[in-house]
Amino acid sequence: MEDAEDLKAAPGRSNAELACLLPHPAADANKYTRGHLSLVVGSAAYPGAACLAAAAGERAGAGYTEVFCAGKSMITVRGWRPSLVVRDWRAWKPAKAPAPRPGHPTACVIGCGFDAAETSLTSLLMETVRGWKAPLLIDGGALGLIANATGLRLARERAAAGRATLLTPHGGEAARLAQGAREALGEAEDAAARGTRSPLAEAAGALSPASRATLVEADSAPAALACALAEAYGAVVALKGPVTFIASPDGTAEVMDRGTSALAKAGTGDVLAGIVGALLAQGLSPRDAAALGCALHAEAGRAAAAALTDICVAAEDLITHLPDAIRAIES
Ligand SMILES: NC(=O)C1=CN([C@@H]2O[C@H](COP(=O)(O)OP(=O)(O)OC[C@H]3O[C@@H](n4cnc5c(N)ncnc54)[C@H](OP(=O)(O)O)[C@@H]3O)[C@@H](O)[C@H]2O)[C@@H](O)CC1
Numbered sequence: 458m459e460d461a462e463d464l465k466a467a468p469g470r471s472n473a474e475l476a477c478l479l480p481h482p483a484a485d486a487n488k489y490t491r492g493h494l495s496l497v498v499g500s501a502a503y504p505g506a507a508c509l510a511a512a513a514g515e516r517a518g519a520g521y522t523e524v525f526c527a528g529k530s531m532i533t534v535r536g537w538r539p540s541l542v543v544r545d546w547r548a549w550k551p552a553k554a555p556a557p558r559p560g561h562p563t564a565c566v567i568g569c570g571f572d573a574a575e576t577s578l579t580s581l582l583m584e585t586v587r588g589w590k591a592p593l594l595i596d597g598g599a600l601g602l603i604a605n606a607t608g609l610r611l612a613r614e615r616a617a618a619g620r621a622t623l624l625t626p627h628g629g630e631a632a633r634l635a636q637g638a639r640e641a642l643g644e645a646e647d648a649a650a651r652g653t654r655s656p657l658a659e660a661a662g663a664l665s666p667a668s669r670a671t672l673v674e675a676d677s678a679p680a681a682l683a684c685a686l687a688e689a690y691g692a693v694v695a696l697k698g699p700v701t702f703i704a705s706p707d708g709t710a711e712v713m714d715r716g717t718s719a720l721a722k723a724g725t726g727d728v729l730a731g732i733v734g735a736l737l738a739q740g741l742s743p744r745d746a747a748a749l750g751c752a753l754h755a756e757a758g759r760a761a762a763a764a765l766t767d768i769c770v771a772a773e774d775l776i777t778h779l780p781d782a783i784r785a786i787e788s
């Protein structure tokens with residue numbers, strides 16, 4: 458990887474490049490071949506996050522959208538959109554899900570509306586990171602729960618097994634992920650000092666000096682931070698903000714700067730997670746899903762602001778205006 462100071466993210470992709478990625482259904486498609494999206498979301502405290510992520514995923518093209526949420530959230534999610542398949546998250550068995558097979562893409566989004574105070578969610582998350590074989594997007598409260606040495610080790614084990622992971626932190630969540638990586642580095646250094654061999658110590662030893670420096674600094678630039686987190690966790694990282702940086706574990710990064718401050722409202726990140734998750738579930742790579750999903754989200758924000766003003770746009774409006782975003786990218 459380049460020195461952190463020299464890091465430059467590639468400019469955002471053109472409409473023509475993004476339009477090629479749009480997952481129009483084949484003439485002989487059925488709901489299963491179009492892509493199965495499982496969302497493990499919506500604690501009792503935040504049923505709204507489950508509604509937003511799942512409805513966005515369905516509108517972004519997933520053929521079968523299944524929501525696993527807290528028992529207390531189920532009635533809210535069912536009432537919000539009857540086409541969603543809603544189950545209690547006690548029915549979520551990630552390790553028993555069949556391996557993805559050609560022509561039947563699938564993906565999981567976990568964490569929108571996770572309540573950090575609910576420690577029982579840690580085992581649900583870790584079981585998913587360990588056992589879920591298809592692409593996995595981790596968002597919201599789940600990011601805080603993997604931001605530690607155990608979470609980093611499990612994420613890296615997924616990468617080593619060739620299982621794709623995408624992290625979508627905002628600035629606060631990215632700071633927590635960096636803190637978790639520092640904790641892992643500390644544990645690895647202790648292990649090395651004791652002469653103990655461990656996968657974590659080997660991973661920490663392999664981390665580039667630039668990433669190590671970025672993770673240790675308090676105020677790293679977002680592009681460098683996204684790259685360092687991607688390398689440390691072995692995942693594609695979309696670090697959200699007024700400008701979003703999409704970084705891959707190989708040190709490459711791209712910028713998405715189509716957004717509008719109309720997007721600065723609660724719940725818009727849940728909508729983004731649903732859109733990107735649906736694109737993963739339709740077979741796009743994590744990097745392509747992040748690039749197209751973030752661009753569609755931003756264009757939906759622009760279309761919503763044109764219709765409603767930048768003051769009035771709320772997260773639900775992005776779902777309504779997603780068709781305008783698709784047309785903007787295709788034009
Ligand atoms: N309708 C629903 O059900 C909704 C449910 N939601 C769900 O709620 C859960 C908690 O998620 P959350 O984002 O609200 O809170 P949390 O993770 O504690 O982080 C907030 C702290 O981080 C910091 N911060 C720094 N930079 C930042 C930045 N760029 N953008 C934002 N924050 C930034 C900032 O600290 P400060 O800078 O103020 O010191 C701030 O105090 C999660 O599961 C989510 O899915 C929400 O999506 C809303 C709609």
Ligand SMILES: Nc1ncnc2c1ncn2[C@@H]1O[C@H](COP(=O)(O)OP(=O)(O)O)[C@@H](O)[C@H]1O
Nearest residue numbers: 627697698699716717718721723724725726727
């Ligand atoms: N000023 C801004 N300009 C452009 N995009 C923004 C701005 N503020 C926030 N966003 C976008 O809005 C979304 C907010 O996500 P997040 O903070 O996770 O919200 P929540 O957790 O409430 O769902 C991100 O996609 C981010 O890039």
